[in-house]
Amino acid sequence: MVAQLGNEACRAFNATWNNLQPDNYLSVGNGTRERRICKFEYRQRDRRWKTLENCHFFQTQAHNPLLGGIQRTYARSETSFTGSPVLQTLLAADLALLDLTVGHRDWLVTCHQFRIPCDEHSAGxxxxxxxxxxxxxxxFQHLIQRQLVIGGESRVFHENGETVFSATLTDYMETVVLNDRTLLHEVSPLQKPHASSNPGTRDMLIIDFDLTEH
Known part of the structure; x- marks a missing residue:
């Protein structure tokens, strides 16, 4: 569906990852990354998306022992991202799958733009x-692009530790969908395959859907 929008729309969308901000909540020794977020509210009754100004993000320590328990605030995604027809198409496609899975519901939707760098000294x-x-x-985990990296295998597990899925995403908009209530996930470290003046990078768009009641 995204491919039908044309190369120019996709290039403009992808370029917004060049303007992400450092994630200053990560401590030394836990890697580096860049990110922005934005939030939407979706009402199924009138099939309306409302853009929210809130850029806060919170996870419990049970879900995130590294950064949980604190309210984090990140830079908001740029209007060239939030208004992109590529994002609108992705949100519609993700929502259509959820409509089939759990029915027509209201959602709080959070979009996370991530860039994970690596170099010859530090894994991503x-x-x-x-x-x-x-x-x-x-x-929903959507791959935007990966350059000069090896590794980064996406892995999904049952609560009992059994592997449900493992694969390295390589193609534009290749996607992993998780029922986050029943499954766990991780990504293996990213490495640079050879010396270069440029760092390796892996760009992802993570879209969270949370049920809301009105």
């Missing part, structure tokens, strides 16, 4: 908290 840590849940109802 997409999930520095290790195997975990995010604390949402459903999570």
């Amino acid at each position: 840590q997409a999930t520095p908290e290790g195997r975990h849940r995010d604390g949402h109802d459903f999570v």
Whole structure:
């Protein structure tokens, strides 16, 4: 569906990852990453999306022992991202799948733009908290791009530790969908395959869907 929008729309959308901000909540030794977030509210009755100004993000320590228990505030995604037809198409596609899975519901939707860098000295840590849940109802993990990296295998597990899925996402908009209430996930470290003046990067769009009651 995204491909039908054309290369120019996709390039403009992808370029917004070049303007992310450092995640200053990560401590030394837990890797580095850049990110922005934005939030929407979806009402199924009138099929309306409302943009929210709130850029806070909270996880319990049970879900995130590394950064849980504190309210974090991140830079808001740029209007070139929030108003992109690519994002609108992705949200509609994700919502259509949830409509089939759990029916027509109201949702709080949080979009996380992530860039995970790595170089010859430091591995990239997409999930520095290790195997975990995010604390949402459903999570969509969309690959935007990866450059000069190896590794970064996406892994999904049952609560009993059994592997449900493992694969390295390589193609544009390749996606993992999680029922975050019943499954855990992690991503293996990213490494640079050879010396280069540029760091390796893995860009992801993570979209959280949380049921709301009105």
